Amino acid sequence: xxxxxxxxxxxxxxxxxxxxxxxxxxxxxxxxxxxxxxxxxxxxxxxxxxxxxxxxxxxxxxxxxxxxxxxxxxxxxxxxxxxxxxxxxxxxxxxxxxxxxxxxxxxxxxxxxxxxxxxxxxxxxxxxxxxxxxxxxxxxxxxxxxxxxxxxxxxxxxxxxxxxxxxxxxxxxxxxxxxxxxxxxxxxxxxxxxxxxxxxxxxxxxxxxxxxxxxxxxxxxxxxxxxxxxxxxxxxxxxxxxxxxxxxxxxxxxxxxxxxxxxxxxxxxxxxxxxxxxxxxxxxxxxxxxxxxxxxxxxxxxxxxxxxxxxxxxxxxxxxxxxxxxxxxxxxxxxxxxxxxxxxxxxxxxxxxxxxxxxxxxxxxxxxxxxxxxxxxxxxxxxxxxxxxxxxxxxxxxxxxxxxxxxxxxxxxxxxxxxxxxxxxxxxxxxxxxxxxxxxxxxxxxxxxxxxxxxxxxxxxxxxxxxxxxxxxxxxxxxxxxxxxxxxxxxxxxxxx
Numbered sequence: 001x002x003x004x005x006x007x008x009x010x011x012x013x014x015x016x017x018x019x020x021x022x023x024x025x026x027x028x029x030x031x032x033x034x035x036x037x038x039x040x041x042x043x044x045x046x047x048x049x050x051x052x053x054x055x056x057x058x059x060x061x062x063x064x065x066x067x068x069x070x071x072x073x074x075x076x077x078x079x080x081x082x083x084x085x086x087x088x089x090x091x092x093x094x095x096x097x098x099x100x101x102x103x104x105x106x107x108x109x110x111x112x113x114x115x116x117x118x119x120x121x122x123x124x125x126x127x128x129x130x131x132x133x134x135x136x137x138x139x140x141x142x143x144x145x146x147x148x149x150x151x152x153x154x155x156x157x158x159x160x161x162x163x164x165x166x167x168x169x170x171x172x173x174x175x176x177x178x179x180x181x182x183x184x185x186x187x188x189x190x191x192x193x194x195x196x197x198x199x200x201x202x203x204x205x206x207x208x209x210x211x212x213x214x215x216x217x218x219x220x221x222x223x224x225x226x227x228x229x230x231x232x233x234x235x236x237x238x239x240x241x242x243x244x245x246x247x248x249x250x251x252x253x254x255x256x257x258x259x260x261x262x263x264x265x266x267x268x269x270x271x272x273x274x275x276x277x278x279x280x281x282x283x284x285x286x287x288x289x290x291x292x293x294x295x296x297x298x299x300x301x302x303x304x305x306x307x308x309x310x311x312x313x314x315x316x317x318x319x320x321x322x323x324x325x326x327x328x329x330x331x332x333x334x335x336x337x338x339x340x341x342x343x344x345x346x347x348x349x350x351x352x353x354x355x356x357x358x359x360x361x362x363x364x365x366x367x368x369x370x371x372x373x374x375x376x377x378x379x380x381x382x383x384x385x386x387x388x389x390x391x392x393x394x395x396x397x398x399x400x401x402x403x404x405x406x407x408x409x410x411x412x413x414x415x416x417x418x419x420x421x422x423x424x425x426x427x428x429x430x431x432x433x434x435x436x437x438x439x440x441x442x443x444x445x446x447x448x449x450x451x452x453x454x455x456x457x458x459x460x461x462x463x464x465x466x467x468x469x470x471x472x473x474x475x476x477x478x479x480x481x482x483x484x485x486x487x488x489x490x491x492x493x494x495x496x497x
Contacts, residue, residue: 001043004050004070005070006058007035008071008077010080011377012490012493014348014486014491019486028054029165031168049158050158050159053080055163069094071098074099074101077101085109088111094113095114100183100187102115103187104357105373106139114127114137115140118187119173122146123142124140127140148172161212165214166216167212168217169218170195171223172194172220175221180291183358186357200237215249219253222254224255227262227265239272251273252274255277255279256280275313275315277314288327290326291326307342310422310423313422313425315418317344317347318339318348320348321352322351323351323389324352325388329389339405343414346483349398351382352385353378353383354384370385411488418480455484
């Protein structure tokens with residue numbers, strides 16, 4: 001078999017970091033970990049090629065001689081996935097589809113020959129068995145959860161590794177919480193399933209031997225879902241490996257706000273090399289937290305929790321949402337004040353979306369408030385249900401939040417406020433290794449931000465303040481300035497649209 005694995009293109013969004021990547025001469029933020037893991041499950045004698053359309057262009061010649069195209073995608077990649085399927089149909093190449101987009105919406109893709117849905121560890125072997133026997137079905141699905149302790153190592157050799165800003169690694173699947181707007185428990189369940197510590201170390205070792213020396217993103221939707229094993233086994237082992245290898249990587253991940261309740265956990269994460277953690281803050285409004293069952297955020301001083309995490313040595317990146325039924329008219333100003341007070345520099349604010357199959361989706365369906373399918377991009381000023389607040393007021397309020405928090409005055413205030421309070425506690429790692437490509441990054445940053453950018457006055461104030469007060473933070477300050485440029489440009493694009 002000659003197999004072409006295709007990862008569709010991401011549109012330009014807050015999450016794509018497209019404009020930030022240009023400063024560091026990278027093509028994509030992270031690789032398609034799901035497809036790479038599927039590749040490791042395919043027969044050894046099959047010929048495999050990967051086209052990540054965020055890195056490589058899909059050409060007509062790419063499909064020559066191909067027996068099957070395997071495609072995986074998230075909802076934000078829907079249009080690109082449809083385009084790929086149409087090309088395959090036109091060229092007479094059969095398509096096998098899986099991943100989050102197809103698992104929740106496979107009926108919307110009639111041109112696909114075979115759907116391998118849910119977790120591939122369970123459904124892919126059934127498809128491969130039937131294919132070998134000449135009678136593959138169209139749909140393979142399951143109610144069972146995979147044992148990730150048996151999940152093979154992703155086939156990273158298929159990647160053009162230098163084209164990515166970060167590599168990815170998965171430690172666990174599932175989340176113990178059940179926020180009504182989130183589809184993670186729908187896709188991966190509430191029972192947290194974890195890989196063996198030896199698997200994690202083996203994947204790190206593989207990255208090391210491939211020559212990778214930059215960031216690694218632990219893609220877990222809630223990295224701290226099983227704190228006991230994480231603290232007793234995984235983190236100490238990773239810290240020991242990092243020390244022996246002279247700290248070749250930095251790590252970031254996603255977690256719930258209750259990470260702030262466990263000082264030992266935060267210390268172990270920092271010791272292991274974690275520098276950033278993304279947390280779903282959502283809203284400072286208690287009624288809205290109750291409405292969406294975000295119980296882990298209720299009844300706590302979230303600003304204090306955020307400051308505590310950042311004092312531990314990890315930068316907090318935050319997700320925020322407006323559009324809940326319980327949101328008051330003041331929510332837009334409330335969100336701005338909270339974000340500025342918290343010192344969260346990378347604050348991803350989105351309009352609420354009803355993702356297919358979630359508790360929110362079914363509630364709005366019962367209330368006859370659904371308007372259609374979600375775009376998968378909750379920052380594009382679209383909404384797929386009838387909100388309680390006047391729609392125009394909601395969209396205009398949302399636009400005001402993002403235009404404010406990513407204006408140079410507000411954004412650079414948060415960078416400086418964060419750097420004043422940031423207190424790295426880990427061992428003396430030397431993550432920032434100066435390379436020739438960094439000269440180009442400095443030139444681009446100086447040109448676009450320091451000379452012609454509308455943020456140039458704030459940029460130079462920050463750079464000079466950092467050099468004189470906290471020179472060790474200069475690479476971090478530069479990175480955050482680049483992020484801000486990307487987010488401002490995207491927000492301006494959405495607002496203008």
